[in-house]
Amino acid sequence: MKRYLVLWFIALPILLVALPAALVSWYGPAVPKGGTADVAVSAPDPTPSSQPPLNVKVYRTEKKVVETLPLETYIAGVVAAEMPAEFELEALKAQAMAARTYIVRRLSEGKLDDVPKGAQVLDTVQHQVYIDDSQRRERWKDQYEWKNQRILEAVRATAGVVLTYEGKPIDATFFSTSNGFTENSGEYWEKPIPYLKSVPSPWDIQSPRYEETVVMSTAELEKSLGVKLTQEASTGGAWYRIETKTTGNRVGKISIGGKEFTGREFREKLNLNSSSFTMEMRGSQVYITTKGYGHGVGMSQWGANGMAKSGKNAEQIVKYFYQGVSLQNFTKIMPV
Numbered sequence: 343m344k345r346y347l348v349l350w351f352i353a354l355p356i357l358l359v360a361l362p363a364a365l366v367s368w369y370g371p372a373v374p375k376g377g378t379a380d381v382a383v384s385a386p387d388p389t390p391s392s393q394p395p396l397n398v399k400v401y402r403t404e405k406k407v408v409e410t411l412p413l414e415t416y417i418a419g420v421v422a423a424e425m426p427a428e429f430e431l432e433a434l435k436a437q438a439m440a441a442r443t444y445i446v447r448r449l450s451e452g453k454l455d456d457v458p459k460g461a462q463v464l465d466t467v468q469h470q471v472y473i474d475d476s477q478r479r480e481r482w483k484d485q486y487e488w489k490n491q492r493i494l495e496a497v498r499a500t501a502g503v504v505l506t507y508e509g510k511p512i513d514a515t516f517f518s519t520s521n522g523f524t525e526n527s528g529e530y531w532e533k534p535i536p537y538l539k540s541v542p543s544p545w546d547i548q549s550p551r552y553e554e555t556v557v558m559s560t561a562e563l564e565k566s567l568g569v570k571l572t573q574e575a576s577t578g579g580a581w582y583r584i585e586t587k588t589t590g591n592r593v594g595k596i597s598i599g600g601k602e603f604t605g606r607e608f609r610e611k612l613n614l615n616s617s618s619f620t621m622e623m624r625g626s627q628v629y630i631t632t633k634g635y636g637h638g639v640g641m642s643q644w645g646a647n648g649m650a651k652s653g654k655n656a657e658q659i660v661k662y663f664y665q666g667v668s669l670q671n672f673t674k675i676m677p678v
Contacts, residue, residue, distance in 0.1 A: 396672070398445055400472055401461035408461045409474075417442050418497045422478050423471035424516075425643055427489035430650030433643070434496035436659040439669070440514040440641055443504040444470055446672045447511035500656065502671045505664055507537045511675060512667055517636025518643050519549040521618035524663065525590035525638035530606055530617070537664045538639050540589040545648020551635035552644075554615055563628050566611050569599025581623060590638055592618040606637075640664065 396413040411419075420441040421434060429437075445463060448454075454462055465472040473481065475490075482489045505512050513535060515527075520543040528534025546552055564570060571581055585602065586594030593605030605617035616634035623629075636642075641663035649659045661667060 396449075396676075398449070399460060399462040401458050401464050403464060403466055408458070413442070413445070414497055414501055416445065416472060418493055419472040419474055419478075420445075420470045421497060422490070422493045423473040427482070427485075427492050429643070429647045431492065431496055431499075432650035432654065432656045432659060433646040434493065435500050435656035436641065436646045436650075437516070437643065438497045438500045439503050439505055439656065439660055440516050441470055442500070442502075442672070443506075443511050443514040446504050446676055447513065450511060450676045502673065503669050504672045504675070505660055505667045506670050506675060507664075507667050509675060511672075512537055512664060513640075514664065515637070515640030516643060516663075517638060517640065519551045519635040520546045520638055520642040520645060521552075521591060521616060521633035522546060523590040523638075524640065524642055524645070525588060525592060527639050529588040529590070529592075529594065530637055530639050537666050539665050541662060541665070543642045543645035543648075543663075545652075546634065546642055546644045548648060549635070549644040551615065553631065553633050554635075555629055555631045556614070557627055557629050558612075560623070560626050560628060563612070564599065567599065567601070567603070567608075569601050571599050582621060588617075590618075592616070592638060 397410050398413055398416040400409050400411055400416060401407075402409055417438055421437050424441065425434060425437040427434070448463060448469070456468070457464055463469045463472075478490055479486045505514055515538065522542065522544055524539075524541050524543055526534065526540045527538035529540075558566075560571060582596060582598040584593055584596055588594045588605065593608065596603050596605065596608055603611070608614070609617040609619075612630070614630060615632040616636065616638065618633040618638075619630055621628055621630050641660065645663070646659045649662065650656075654662075657669060660669075
């Protein structure tokens with residue numbers, strides 16, 4: 343009898359530990375390889391080695407040469423250039439998907455007349471900024487190791503994943519900082535795009551580029567716009583008028599010096615951070631205060647980082663800024 347009691351006391355603790363563990367393993371939620379339930383679940387095994395080879399021919403502007411790079415190597419260089427490595431990992435993953443979608447869309451369309459012969463994409467803001475490993479080392483110096491590993495982790499976790507709308511890769515535009523809202527594509531560009539719609543982005547107020555003021559002389563303003571300011575300007579009267587506002591609370595149209603400009607035209611002529619602005623004249627100087635940094639269409643990078651900090655994952659982030667999109671492996675829409 344004593345012998346059975348001894349065996350029972352030995353077996354009881356084992357059962358108390360092993361049985362719940364077995365039940366959790368059997369009935370608990372499945373966790374994908376890598377340990378987090380994130381966007382990688384939407385694609386096949388999200389490792390670079392599992393993806394068929396696809397090379398990107400990048401024109402290196404400074405060297406004036408074409409470099410052929412594996413897709414994911416190129417994406418790592420774009421994410422490193424386009425988004426701070428200090429950003430949340432889920433924001434970096436969202437950026438990786440947007441960057442990958444951009445190049446896959448470009449290659450699938452095959453419209454390459456804006457690059458030198460033999461190239462497919464530039465390494466500048468005209469397309470997507472790309473920096474190679476040596477440039478990253480130079481930029482990050484003693485922070486290179488952890489920053490580079492963070493970028494690579496984001497790229498690997500989303501390997502092969504692109505954003506599609508009705509089965510085609512989207513125009514995954516992105517920018518730094520909003521004024522609190524993203525912009526409808528049709529109100530900044532001429533063509534409305536169904537997945538590029540205005541959404542609130544309150545997180546952007548944390549960006550150092552959220553609000554800035556530039557000062558220029560009235561003469562500089564007149565020269566840049568090709569106008570002559572009215573008499574009211576020098577007497578404190580209404581020297582300009584905002585004719586319309588956009589859905590994203592930016593300037594739609596503005597009248598000044600007898601001419602009318604779109605908010606985009608005004609921004610570009612004066613090289614302003616944003617088309618969300620107010621102006622004040624003080625003597626012979628004009629103070630222009632902008633909110634946001636960039637065109638405002640698509641994914642706000644500071645908005646993405648704010649969403650990630652609030653607990654949203656990469657898939658939730660991209661589906662918020664790009665309305666109605668799906669996540670697919672690029673091989674399903676672009677066989678290689």
